[in-house]
Amino acid sequence: MNYADEFRDPVAARGVLAAIARVTDEIGATREKPVHIMEICGGHTHAIFRYGLDKLTPPGLEFIHGPGCPVCVLPMSRIDECVEIAERPGVIMTTFGDAMRVPGHRKSLIQAKADGADIRMVYSPLDALELARRHPDREVVFFGLGFETTTPSTALTILQAAADGQTNFSVFCNHITVPPPIKALLDDPHMILDGFVGPGHVSMVIGVRPYDFIARDYGKPIVVAGFEPLDLLQSVLMVLEQIRDGRAEVENQYSRVVPDDGNPVSIAACAEVYAPRPSFEWRGLGEIDASGLCIRPAYAAWDAEVKFGVGYGKGPRAVAEPDGCRCGDVMTGRIKPHACPQFGTGCTPEMPLGALMVSSEGACAAYYQYGGLRLEAAL
Amino acid sequence: MGVRRQVNVACILKDEPIEALIGTWSLIHVGFAMSRINEEEAALTLDILRQLGEAQAEIEAMRASERMLAS
Amino acid sequence: MNQRLRPPRRVVADRVTLAHGGGGKAMRDLIEDVFTSVFAPPGMEDQARLMHPSLLEPGAQLAFTTDSFVVSPMEFPGGDIGTIAVCGTVNDLAVGGARPLWLSAAFIIEEGVEIATLRRIARSMQTAAEVAGVRIVTGDTKVVGRGSGDGVFVTTAGVGVIPPGRDLLAGKVRPGDVALVNGVLGDHGAAILAARGDMALTTDVVSDCQPLNLLIEAVLAAAPDVRCARDATRGGLASALNEIADAAGVGVVIAEADLPLRPEVKGVCEILGLDPLYLANEGTLVLFVPPDQAAAALAAMRGTAAGRGACSIGQATASHPGTVVMKTVFGGGRIVDMLVGEQLPRIC
Numbered sequence: 034m035n036y037a038d039e040f041r042d043p044v045a046a047r048g049v050l051a052a053i054a055r056v057t058d059e060i061g062a063t064r065e066k067p068v069h070i071m072e073i074c075g076g077h078t079h080a081i082f083r084y085g086l087d088k089l090t091p092p093g094l095e096f097i098h099g100p101g102c103p104v105c106v107l108p109m110s111r112i113d114e115c116v117e118i119a120e121r122p123g124v125i126m127t128t129f130g131d132a133m134r135v136p137g138h139r140k141s142l143i144q145a146k147a148d149g150a151d152i153r154m155v156y157s158p159l160d161a162l163e164l165a166r167r168h169p170d171r172e173v174v175f176f177g178l179g180f181e182t183t184t185p186s187t188a189l190t191i192l193q194a195a196a197d198g199q200t201n202f203s204v205f206c207n208h209i210t211v212p213p214p215i216k217a218l219l220d221d222p223h224m225i226l227d228g229f230v231g232p233g234h235v236s237m238v239i240g241v242r243p244y245d246f247i248a249r250d251y252g253k254p255i256v257v258a259g260f261e262p263l264d265l266l267q268s269v270l271m272v273l274e275q276i277r278d279g280r281a282e283v284e285n286q287y288s289r290v291v292p293d294d295g296n297p298v299s300i301a302a303c304a305e306v307y308a309p310r311p312s313f314e315w316r317g318l319g320e321i322d323a324s325g326l327c328i329r330p331a332y333a334a335w336d337a338e339v340k341f342g343v344g345y346g347k348g349p350r351a352v353a354e355p356d357g358c359r360c361g362d363v364m365t366g367r368i369k370p371h372a373c374p375q376f377g378t379g380c381t382p383e384m385p386l387g388a389l390m391v392s393s394e395g396a397c398a399a400y401y402q403y404g405g406l407r408l409e410a411a412l
Numbered sequence: 413m414g415v416r417r418q419v420n421v422a423c424i425l426k427d428e429p430i431e432a433l434i435g436t437w438s439l440i441h442v443g444f445a446m447s448r449i450n451e452e453e454a455a456l457t458l459d460i461l462r463q464l465g466e467a468q469a470e471i472e473a474m475r476a477s478e479r480m481l482a483s
Numbered sequence: 484m485n486q487r488l489r490p491p492r493r494v495v496a497d498r499v500t501l502a503h504g505g506g507g508k509a510m511r512d513l514i515e516d517v518f519t520s521v522f523a524p525p526g527m528e529d530q531a532r533l534m535h536p537s538l539l540e541p542g543a544q545l546a547f548t549t550d551s552f553v554v555s556p557m558e559f560p561g562g563d564i565g566t567i568a569v570c571g572t573v574n575d576l577a578v579g580g581a582r583p584l585w586l587s588a589a590f591i592i593e594e595g596v597e598i599a600t601l602r603r604i605a606r607s608m609q610t611a612a613e614v615a616g617v618r619i620v621t622g623d624t625k626v627v628g629r630g631s632g633d634g635v636f637v638t639t640a641g642v643g644v645i646p647p648g649r650d651l652l653a654g655k656v657r658p659g660d661v662a663l664v665n666g667v668l669g670d671h672g673a674a675i676l677a678a679r680g681d682m683a684l685t686t687d688v689v690s691d692c693q694p695l696n697l698l699i700e701a702v703l704a705a706a707p708d709v710r711c712a713r714d715a716t717r718g719g720l721a722s723a724l725n726e727i728a729d730a731a732g733v734g735v736v737i738a739e740a741d742l743p744l745r746p747e748v749k750g751v752c753e754i755l756g757l758d759p760l761y762l763a764n765e766g767t768l769v770l771f772v773p774p775d776q777a778a779a780a781l782a783a784m785r786g787t788a789a790g791r792g793a794c795s796i797g798q799a800t801a802s803h804p805g806t807v808v809m810k811t812v813f814g815g816g817r818i819v820d821m822l823v824g825e826q827l828p829r830i831c
């Protein structure tokens with residue numbers, strides 16, 4: 034038992050898939066009139082393509098790939114600001130690997146590194162703090178990004194730095210929260226979603242209650258899901274059953290990891306360190322109210338925005354995305370990735386134009402890399 | 413054995429000595445233990461999944477024997 | 484090489500300085516003491532004059548290849564830059580069907596490198612050369628100033644002979660051919676990742692770097708119609724398969740359930756969000772065999788030191804030419820594409 038392999042058992046998968054097909058039928062969904070289920074989290078998008086799950090589910094069920102890839106939704110202006118900090122003399126910029134390729138207006142971090150900036154990949158913000166300890170003569174900045182899953186780790190690292198008096202360490206904070214963009218999607222008049230698969234690792238921190246509004250105010254079912262393929266399939270089944278029964282509830286499939294109330298230590302650390310920003314820009318979605326976090330003044334000494342004077346809103350907030358980019362339409366489910374005129378030509382994983390091509394968790398990149406049209410032709 | 417990495421356990425430690433964690437499974441994210449795996453809940457979830465799997469296996473077996481009888 | 488008229492000199496310094504690249508005595512001492520005395524029989528003459536009976540066989544072909552090696556860290560579990568500099572070039576010759584005979588070795592050494600490190604690298608090269616049955620017969624050293632290099636860069640070139648009638652070519656793969664690998668995937672990539680230390684992960688995985696020429700000879704003896712072999716180095720198995728699919732105009736289907744992976748390598752990949760299909764190998768190859776010779780090829784591989792873990796992983800098909808598809812453990816499918824740039828850890 035390691036709580037992962039058991040959730041990859043193909044025999045059980047056949048059972049869940051059969052049940053999914055049955056319930057999809059009972060709903061009366063067909064290829065022409067499918068039910069639309071959004072997996073919010075990029076980790077789920079990745080798992081769907083990684084295991085080829087979309088090829089195993091019935092044609093009456095369509096996955097819409099949500100905005101939950103924190104790397105993909107990073108706006109260009111924030112990359113610009115990150116590059117600007119990284120290029121200051123004496124700075125070591127540290128980042129998670131997948132943020133390296135995100136394009137900015139001028140350049141990505143990978144390009145900035147080639148141009149001479151000292152940019153290093155780390156696995157954990159703690160490794161960045163350790164780097165600061167080892168290089169007292171340098172300014173070590175951690176490019177903090179991610180949803181509620183990653184937010185506490187950055188907060189705890191800042192608290193650690195504060196406790197140690199490690200003043201050559203700071204965080205360039207781009208943490209964002211999941212519920213506001215879901216609300217934005219639900220408020221979209223073109224919205225076609227019938228239900229949601231919720232991000233389990235986010236709920237491991239914040240619990241399941243923050244999604245109550247989805248069921249209560251919008252009448253849509255949501256099931257908080259784990260990340261193994263069986264978790265995902267079971268959650269889809271649970272969403273479909275709710276749709277069939279005319280229910281709209283918040284259910285928790287991932288109860289082995291997600292307590293209903295989340296993780297109190299994490300929540301407390303976040304409340305201590307962060308304050309909500311009035312609004313934050315999401316690539317492909319624009320500015321969303323109260324969707325981003327900044328570091329509270331009490332911890333300004335560890336806030337790279339303060340330290341380097343590049344606060345959010347100081348630079349040009351160019352919401353406009355490149356011409357011909359249809360990221361917004363893909364994210365809201367209006368079109369499939371390959372229907373975007375840029376897909377595979379003006380926009381590829383080598384030279385991403387839009388957000389969804391940046392990380393393999395983005396819907397367009399997953400389509401491009403793992404299948405989509407080419408796979409359909411192949412199978 | 414395996415892959416080793418130092419992690420921070422502040423988030424999963426309740427009022428107990430750190431030794432209490434020995435032998436427990438936890439979900440690790442970017443160097444932090446974020447949640448202890450609830451073994452009972454895991455078993456319950458797996459049970460449901462297994463039942464679905466077995467039910468399907470039975471249906472498939474039934475269909476196969478029906479086909480045999482029909483032919 | 485001529486009989487020595489003077490006793491071999493010793494390098495007394497601890498570290499390489501620019502003087503060791505100056506063309507004078509210090510350089511001569513470095514070359515003789517650190518390199519030529521290790522590469523037995525003494526190599527590193529400026530010009531090697533060579534003859535081998537297999538060259539005289541009618542229809543034999545000369546095979547010639549070169550490769551440069553940079554690896555950080557220079558020493559890692561399971562080998563060092565010297566090991567891969569020899570294995571890499573030996574394997575480049577071997578997968579083309581050549582019997583490797585001679586290598587050259589050129590070193591670009593950054594000022595400040597410890598002499599002891601150079602000695603270990605030279606020793607590893609000689610050990611690997613002995614295992615492969617090749618000789619290092621000529622070479623060169625250059626020293627560059629601190630900051631102009633990164634430790635040691637090694638370039639090896641290799642010469643071998645392809646026996647008459649042998650023609651391994653990716654373009655010859657036909658639908659139905661079976662794909663075999665000689666062992667577990669991704670060990671080198673995982674070992675290097677851990678050894679670099681940036682991710683603060685430790686594992687017991689060691690690099691797979693090893694020469695593959697003996698294995699290929701054994702396979703060809705048992706299964707003479709092997710179509711092609713390809714070592715799955717940079718870009719991993721995925722890149723090797725894509726190159727073959729492209730060259731042959733066939734599709735390739737592999738089964739996820741059949742891929743040999745160590746739990747530790749899977750673990751590293753899961754923690755860092757990497758795909759083991761793209762991790763580098765330094766002693767792992769994939770070969771395509773007609774189906775009726777697959778069992779013989781497999782048995783022959785398993786009889787060699789480098790092939791104990793050999794297994795079949797998939798097949799070439801007539802459908803989807805140029806595309807590699809993996810059947811997932813779930814029965815779903817996904818395309819295994821060429822890698823876009825470097826594989827970056829996907830963490831959040």
Ligand code: SF4
Nearest residue numbers: 359360373380387397
């Ligand atoms: S193909 Fe590129 S531009 Fe078009 S929607 Fe996808 S990411 Fe956006």
